[in-house]
Amino acid sequence: MKNLFLSLLIIGCSNVFSQSKRDYSFAYSTDSIISTAFGYYQKEQYSNAITEFKKIAKTDPKYLVAQYEIALALFSDNKKEELLNHLETLYKEDKMKDYPSLYTLFGTYYSDEKEYDKAEKIFNEGAQYLSNSSNFLYNQAILYLRKEDNQKSADILKKAITINPNLASGHYFLGAIALENGNIVEGSMALLSYLAIAPNGKFAQEAILKLNKKFGENYLIKGNVVFSKSGDNYEELETILRNQLPLRKAYKLKTDIDDVIMRQMQAVMEYSLEHKMGNGFFETTYMPWIKDVVIKKQFVGFSYYMLIGLEEQLGKEISKHKKEITTFYEKYYMVDFWNQFAKRNVEHFGKTEEVVVYLNDGKPFILGPVVNNKKEGKFKLLGENGNIEGELNLKNDELDGLQKYFDEKGNLEMEKMYAAGKLNGEKKEYYSNGNISVIENYKDDVLHGLSSTFHVNGGKNCELNFTNGERDGALTCYYPNGTKSSVITYANGELNGSYILYNELGDITVSTTYKNGEIDGKYMQYFDGKIVKAEGNYANGKILGSYKKYYSNNKLEFESFYINGKISKTINYFYNGLTSSELLFNDKEELESYSYFNPKGEKYFEEKYKGGELKSGLQYSATNPKPVEINLTKKAFTISSLENNKQITGFFEKGKKTGEWNYFFTNGNLKYKESYSNGNQTGLAYAYNYRGQLRSISNYENDALNGVYEIYDSGVLNEVSYYSNGTQNGPYQTFYADGTLKVDGFIVDNEVNYSKTTYRQSGKLSQISKFIEGEIIYTESYDSNGKKEFELDYKNKTGKVNLNLSNGATTQEFEMVNGNYNGKFTSKDKLGNIISDFQYVNGRINNNYKHYSPFGTLMFERNYYCGLINGIDSQYDLVGNLRITSEYSFGNENGKTIRYYHNKAKMFEYNELDGLTDGEYIYYNQKGEPILKVDYESNALVSYATLNKTGGFSEKIKTPTESADITSTYSNGKTAIKVNFVKGVPHGKLSVFNAEGKVEYEANYKNGLFEGERTEYYTNGKVYKKENLKNGDFEGTHTYFKEDGKPWLTANYKNDELHGDLLIYTNGVLTLTKKYDSDELVEIIK
Known part of the structure; x- marks a missing residue:
């Protein structure tokens, strides 16, 4: 009893993002990680298992499951120091209440290490969460057994056995305690129960040896342990056993094996027929099955069955009774035994009732009344820790009536009405915040009648009628404020009739009609219910004529042409309305030609296809009127602009993309770097901005995003997330510009789920928000000192x-x-x-x-x-x-x-088309006079014009490399503006001067972004404001001055947010201080 070891159940610690060398192919999947880890665990490769479990992110809902499994792996690997550190960390972080099984593990660790007071403290804390967990109670009982407090141990073991009849070791130790206490009948029944369910168990031989001792010579001293306050009166039987009457030759033994255990246990079991039942623990728990074995004349078979654990020692004495053992097992044990063995008199829905506990995977699963071996009445569905996860009603072994299901926290999850084992009536599902999620109506297991869904925080979402399992009628959906989001019509399970989608304002975004499940008629898509986004005409699901899609500036984005429902041509357009590409298809809808155009609408390359494979290419050039055919047999492939600048490079094999492919901006900077295999994108992919700075790193598998996805802001890591088969799933984090963690959350199917934590720049907690299916349900906010300032429940x-x-x-x-x-x-x-x-x-x-x-x-x-x-x-x-x-x-x-400028005069102006600079970019001085013109074509710097001697502008100077060091000069010879462009973006110092040569504005650029000091001046030469920037973001002190030079305002920025003191002056005197933390005003000092 002293040499015990941990016998527990199931399931680590660093954050998944802490990997120093990132494996971009790692597609985060909680189930896959845990499954792989379990595989290692089962092979006793504990270090590998721990490594896998540590991949589970802190924001993953199964994070604590992984921590539990890490602890088990450390225990199994005998790494006690690491195990203790691991458990202590979880305890100090107050995580154990969120995954109570950790209390079992922690308490047992201290118990194993003989630190009994610490163990008792942990078990007492865990008891408020695990009072129905037989595993927890068993390990707590072992603690008291080690402390030699047999009374507490016995009391807890009785409770554990009541909850879980299959707790074999619980029966053993209770029996052992009873025997040591001199309660030989009680001890015998408990050990017989152990042997009944675990004849090959780890304590089987010890149990047999204990029962094989003569009761007239052993277990004679009566201890102080009280097992039952009433009942359990075995004086008559105990006298018989103490007098060793069953050991006399006159006692008729029913088995062939004549040994002490057989004689004494036969006496115990046969006595069950005469025992006057009371309400004691042992007689109500053990007597029913023992009596049933005797009544059904199964004692002989059982007597051999319980000795299976000694088969090697007994040899033929057991093997020759294989037939009796098999008969007992098949005819009784598998048929009648459990309904007697697992019978309990317990509190059941408010009253004491006789129930049977049924198992799933060896653990209590459901319990309820059994009549004539059939489940009849109300049953409890039990969870992992023995808590109620369902209230079931059964009749004649089938679900009948209202069924209720709960989550692990006891919240109602679902209600279903059954009749004779089939869904009949209403079924309701609930969100974890308690709000109704779905109401459906069923008839004989099939949807029939009105079905409704609801928003997480309240309000109807959608409703639709079903007829015999088929959608029938209008599917009408609503936004949370009650306005319609869609009206879609069904008939006989297919889309039939009008199909209308609305935005949050109530404006139509999509309008069409369906016939027999196919679009039929006019299809219209809108930006705002008026401005067209897309349009087409359909007949039986096929487009008639052409399908058009528009940019938000009303110009065509693309137009596809169809002949007899088959696509024949698609023309894509730039935002300026000119053609960007043209695709031609044959009558089999196979691509035959793909033509590329520049922003001027000029063709510069054409690909020729046959049977879906690229066969040749035609390269156009500004200097050659005839295109040059590109030989693809060399595999290497290059597309160039009309000016012979590289646009695309890559390799083909059998007409399909293979190997590395690179795409370039007009300034020569790399735009994309991708890899292909047999025409499918695979492996790492890099995206860059026009300035050559990293925008993203991602990984592909079979043309779909799979693995780590990193987003960069001008080359600085901004966000890390994961994709699986093109869908965003798993943990994600965002960062401040200096690399400090900003947001830590979890995504399921492209939506934030479970929890999201936001941090201040100092690293202190700012907000914790909880989500269900992408909808925020709860927020708690903390001030800059870490004190909770409010809670908001959105329900x-x-x-x-x-x-x-x-x-x-x-x-x-x-x-x-x-x-x-x-x-x-x-x-x-x-x-x-x-x-x-x-x-x-x-x-x-x-x-x-x-x-x-x-x-x-x-x-x-x-x-x-x-x-x-x-x-x-x-x-x-x-x-x-x-x-x-x-x-x-x-x-x-x-x-x-x-x-x-500060005086409302223009500093510069330009046109943007979908974020691309296009047309003249004009710089001005503070008088509003133009001083430099730079020409762009879709972000490409193509030419510039400076001031000439007459005050007008020079002829345009072309910039084929998109680089130029420009100085524009007033007619008086003084410099108006100095700026340097490298590959289409400013780089270095930009200075603007007035006609007298005084500086009006100056700023520093680094690769197109503001870097360092930026200063604007009054006409008197004094500073208006002085700003500091880093990589285009506000960083450091910003100071504003009045025209007389007196300070006006001073602000401090960090990571593009107000952070620190903001000082406001009146007539040069400080009059107000506003303190900011991560862009939030936290204090005002007058």
């Missing part, structure tokens, strides 16, 4: 919400409908100054948006349409002077962008 949240942040430094007031922002949102500082003012509709920002600077002046003003910037976007500097205006159409930057 059914409707009406006005008021929040105080940073001890009242700022307040927020907003409106919600069913947990979604809907209505006015206003935030203010504690002085009453507005920080932001805008409107939400169904969680989307809509109409005018205003955000104010710490100075109290307007900083951003823009118009939104359904969450997308649409119209003029105006940005102001910290003291309220207009800085930039840009034009947007439905989230895309299209139109004129103007940057201003």
